[in-house]
Amino acid sequence: MSKPNADAVAGHLVAAGLALDSDPKRALEHAHAARGRAARVAAVREAVGVAAYHAEEWAEAITELRTARRISGDPRNLPLLADCERALGRPQQALRMLSDPGVGRLDPETRAELFIVVAGARRDLGQLDAALAVLARGGLDKDRPRPGALRLWYAYADALEAAGRTGEAAEWFAAAAGLDTDGDTDAVDRAAALL
Structure with missing residues (x-):
């Protein structure tokens, strides 16, 4: 790739990243522009996939993220x-996705996120006990929280509450709140509401 083309691609990727949270459709437009200049670059295809995800263009996100994975x-x-x-x-x-051979190569936080999403899929299917089991695989040791534990424990508490196990749910919301130093969740409120 020539330097001018690389600079243009980089500019579009930066613009996509900056717009991702505030204007996902605009971010996707920039990602598309980058793809038009560098379609064989994994990072570009990943950027299109992530932008499509944020823009709720699910099918496009799947196509682009799979393409990025095939390349990289x-x-x-x-x-x-x-x-x-x-x-x-x-x-x-x-x-x-949980049985994909690449799961073992995920960093702990990304693996925790995968457990959360798969547990959500179990809940979509009405399989609450299976959802709890998936989340438990992500790590429920309060003495040694793993990366991603805040979101995982919150999801576990939410599933416990949905299962009618309110005492345990309050306990896990409280544990999540203990990890939530930035106040990113409403775990404190959820725990208090169950006590």
């Missing part, structure tokens, strides 16, 4: 792929 071999977007399948009403497809 990196499985880090398995949670996004699973979530797209759920959004398209295909929870069974989301469940398959």
Whole structure:
């Protein structure tokens, strides 16, 4: 890729990243422009997939994230792929992500996110006990929280509450609140409401 083309691609990727949270459709437009200049670059295809995910263009996100993985071999977007399948009403497809051979290569936080999404797919199917089991695989040791524990424990508490196990749910919301130093969740409020 020539330097001017590389600079243009980089500019579009930066613009896509900046617009991702505030204007996902605009972010997707920039990602498309980058793809038009560098369609064989895994990072560009991943950027299009992530922008499409944020813009709720689920089918496009799946196509682009799978293409990025074929190019790079990196499985880090398995949670996004699973979530797209759920959004398209295909929870069974989301469940398959947990048995992908790349799961073992995920960092702990990304693996926790995959457990959360797959547990959500189990809940979509009305399989609450199976959802709890999936979340338990993600790590429920309060003495040694793993990366991603805040979101995982919150999801576990939410599933416990849905199962009518309010005492346990309050306990896990409180545990999640203990990890939530930035106040990103309403775990404190959820715990208090159950006590």
